[in-house]
Amino acid sequence: MLAEIGHFALILALLVAAAQAVLPMLGAGRGDAALMAFGRSAAGLQALLITIAFAALMTLFGQADFSVALVANHSALSQPLPYRLAATWGNHEGSMLLWVLVLALYGAGIARFGDNLRATLQARVLSVQAMISVAFLAFALFTSNPFARLSPAPLDGAELNPLLQDPGLVFHPPLLYLGYVGFSVTFSFAVAALMEGRADPAWARWMRPWVLAAWVPLTCGITLGSFWAYYELGWGGWWFWDPVENASFMPWLLGTALLHSAIVTEKRGALAGWTILLAILAFSLSLIGTFLVRSGILTSVHAFAVDPERGVFILAMIIGATGTALALFALRAPQMKSGALFGSISRESGLTINNLILMALTAVVFLGTFYPVIMEAVNPANKISVGPPYYNLVFAPLSVPLLLLVTVGPMLAWKRDDAGTVGKKLLLPAVLASALFAVLALWLGLDKAASAFGLALGAWLILGGGQVLVRRWWGAGGFSWRLVRTTPAATLGLALAHAGIGVTTAGISAMSGFAAEKILVMRPGETAQAGPLAVTMVGVEEVAGANYRALRAHFVTRQGGSDGKLVSERRLYTVSGNQTTEAGIGVAIAGNQYVAIGDVQSDARGQGLVVRIYWHPLVGWIWFGGLMMAMGGAASLSDRRFRIGAPQVRSRLAPNMVPAE
Amino acid sequence: MKRLLFILPIIAFAGLAVFLGIGLTKDPKELPSQLIDRPLPEFALPGIVEQPGSGPPELNGFASASFRGEPRLLNIWASWCAACPQEHPVLERIASEGFPVYGIAWKDKPADSRAWLARYGNPYAGVAADEQGRTAIDLGVTGVPETFIVDKKGRVRFKQIGPISPEVWEGQIKPLLQQLRAEA
Numbered sequence: 001m002l003a004e005i006g007h008f009a010l011i012l013a014l015l016v017a018a019a020q021a022v023l024p025m026l027g028a029g030r031g032d033a034a035l036m037a038f039g040r041s042a043a044g045l046q047a048l049l050i051t052i053a054f055a056a057l058m059t060l061f062g063q064a065d066f067s068v069a070l071v072a073n074h075s076a077l078s079q080p081l082p083y084r085l086a087a088t089w090g091n092h093e094g095s096m097l098l099w100v101l102v103l104a105l106y107g108a109g110i111a112r113f114g115d116n117l118r119a120t121l122q123a124r125v126l127s128v129q130a131m132i133s134v135a136f137l138a139f140a141l142f143t144s145n146p147f148a149r150l151s152p153a154p155l156d157g158a159e160l161n162p163l164l165q166d167p168g169l170v171f172h173p174p175l176l177y178l179g180y181v182g183f184s185v186t187f188s189f190a191v192a193a194l195m196e197g198r199a200d201p202a203w204a205r206w207m208r209p210w211v212l213a214a215w216v217p218l219t220c221g222i223t224l225g226s227f228w229a230y231y232e233l234g235w236g237g238w239w240f241w242d243p244v245e246n247a248s249f250m251p252w253l254l255g256t257a258l259l260h261s262a263i264v265t266e267k268r269g270a271l272a273g274w275t276i277l278l279a280i281l282a283f284s285l286s287l288i289g290t291f292l293v294r295s296g297i298l299t300s301v302h303a304f305a306v307d308p309e310r311g312v313f314i315l316a317m318i319i320g321a322t323g324t325a326l327a328l329f330a331l332r333a334p335q336m337k338s339g340a341l342f343g344s345i346s347r348e349s350g351l352t353i354n355n356l357i358l359m360a361l362t363a364v365v366f367l368g369t370f371y372p373v374i375m376e377a378v379n380p381a382n383k384i385s386v387g388p389p390y391y392n393l394v395f396a397p398l399s400v401p402l403l404l405l406v407t408v409g410p411m412l413a414w415k416r417d418d419a420g421t422v423g424k425k426l427l428l429p430a431v432l433a434s435a436l437f438a439v440l441a442l443w444l445g446l447d448k449a450a451s452a453f454g455l456a457l458g459a460w461l462i463l464g465g466g467q468v469l470v471r472r473w474w475g476a477g478g479f480s481w482r483l484v485r486t487t488p489a490a491t492l493g494l495a496l497a498h499a500g501i502g503v504t505t506a507g508i509s510a511m512s513g514f515a516a517e518k519i520l521v522m523r524p525g526e527t528a529q530a531g532p533l534a535v536t537m538v539g540v541e542e543v544a545g546a547n548y549r550a551l552r553a554h555f556v557t558r559q560g561g562s563d564g565k566l567v568s569e570r571r572l573y574t575v576s577g578n579q580t581t582e583a584g585i586g587v588a589i590a591g592n593q594y595v596a597i598g599d600v601q602s603d604a605r606g607q608g609l610v611v612r613i614y615w616h617p618l619v620g621w622i623w624f625g626g627l628m629m630a631m632g633g634a635a636s637l638s639d640r641r642f643r644i645g646a647p648q649v650r651s652r653l654a655p656n657m658v659p660a661e
Numbered sequence: 662m663k664r665l666l667f668i669l670p671i672i673a674f675a676g677l678a679v680f681l682g683i684g685l686t687k688d689p690k691e692l693p694s695q696l697i698d699r700p701l702p703e704f705a706l707p708g709i710v711e712q713p714g715s716g717p718p719e720l721n722g723f724a725s726a727s728f729r730g731e732p733r734l735l736n737i738w739a740s741w742c743a744a745c746p747q748e749h750p751v752l753e754r755i756a757s758e759g760f761p762v763y764g765i766a767w768k769d770k771p772a773d774s775r776a777w778l779a780r781y782g783n784p785y786a787g788v789a790a791d792e793q794g795r796t797a798i799d800l801g802v803t804g805v806p807e808t809f810i811v812d813k814k815g816r817v818r819f820k821q822i823g824p825i826s827p828e829v830w831e832g833q834i835k836p837l838l839q840q841l842r843a844e845a
Binding site: 240242273277280281284315318319322323326327329330333334387388389517519520598610612 | 664667668670671674675678739741742743768776779780805
């Protein structure tokens, strides 16, 4: 019964979305307030219906109703309840349902919080949003119905991959979806602006909170994903330039560019065409990335051939959305007002350079990701990887100028500035960061100059974030609490996010320059050294767990005069025969100590255990920096200036306001 | 002129879409290699040991001249390659069935290559390092892993792009090697 209710709700949602795609758009064209108001009600109704469908599916998973095919295939009675519930979105059909749910919730958000929007703009945004909904709902219903029944129902289901039963993976996909789908809103805003032939400061101001609303969860999701890969996969890395990671990183890079170009459009009315293009591309890359690469929806382009129906549908959807939007862009954008002029040294030009570099970085990742995917599409046997050497070679040199600029940007004045004034504001951070670079380079030696530069760059960014606050808090009459109290949340967010980049940069630099590892065969009593870390194997024992047998090794660590203990296990799950390694990780601000045991092997001195030892300096900073960026974005989103009216007063739609159509 | 700038994105996207569309419908087929039936390009590569001459002899590099007298496999891999661990058990099997496999670690630090082999085990009869990727250019390597089958006279007879799957080994490469062994 519940499955039928969910299915029915989903069908109704499709019908509502279809009406929402057409009627408000017509209303905006004719100036019919009733039709435009329908868009708002429909968005709410659509969200309600999809929520019912999603809740139904989740309940089915909770009840372990194996008469539903999806539940039978992706959960089992032995699974703990939280993981069974999480299995709702741990598969293709369920993740599609989560996708449309998030899409509809954002739509309802535009209807609910869009009171200060121009009515025609709101109506058109809701229509475009509904068109995307129609495509995805049709996709879910016709090619991947989550509520399909199974008869006869099995007594127990097939379990989820044990590796995926992890808290990190419960939250990782929904966060990423909030990000990807969030860019659908900015996409709709861009398309609506093109239809209206108008992208003014008010438009950018309305759109900007939605950019942040997508960017913040995406940042969290990527950070969480990187952390999960580090501690669960345990191969000592935090980023692998894997296509799946890149698929989330490209929308993030473009989203970051969009965030900044929208500021220029909002404050100065310039770069409107560019902002629109970025909004279109950010969502397009979310679509392309998720659907062509993400496993769970499609393992790879290769899977297209396996299920041509789905593949053709998805490709048609991408072509429909991106193609239409870009065609509109080619048609309409040239006529739009290009806005104010600005000098070569100005906040605007700084943000333009920021955008160009972010765009170039996206292109680099895009090429690296899609070259192998396309090669594999041409020939499924072509499993080529474009590896870290490519990215390190191209990505690092491009990002250094960008990172240098991050601290300069907020110090620049709008319209026109001169190098002298900016230089004065940046004197202190520049001197401190240069001094740090000099000290580090001398202390570490010239062969580590690149890492020293990276660490100094991190300091430059953190100091730059601090400088934003210093300049805000110290007014003409010196430091004042009044200035501290009245600091806008967006300014705090800026400082926090920019400092976060610095923290991440420092972490990456330390990891790439000073990480140490040692892989060897050890016997109890022996000591091995990895960089500054000395590890002694104390003893090995056999232990039995609930559903596994394990070899447990005890280690004593010694580093910089302080001692610690670490334990690592090699587990054999007796039922499935799966072997897993539980690494011993000693976490500290200065870095992580990491010890993991492997198989029994022999070397010149006899039999022992293979031991991997890592010293990972400042590795935690990488994720902490990501968290700071997300918090900065959240602070910016909470700024009350977003909620009070945009600089243009909303007007009842008078006949003379009807745009030319 | 300015107008053209605005049309550029849709043109680029159309190109991508067309390519993806073609990619989806195209029949799987081999990428031809220019080297087929031609002698292996000449190279002499160092090993991946810390000091030349130290450590096991098979880790001390090899030259193209050693590809004579017996058909061999030349495998291009790297520690940073995602598909290589997947191919690794097949390479071990090939070696255990008596066919010598030589490995070139492409654009890889010797220390990383050593760690990788220590972790997974060494299936190679000889390992060499091509840190700068010069030899890989001569070989026309497009990515890792790739494998060349070289006959008794040192000519390239077959090139596998991507990992060797057990099916490819049983169905294509092993019969070819047996045939090459029988050749005069």
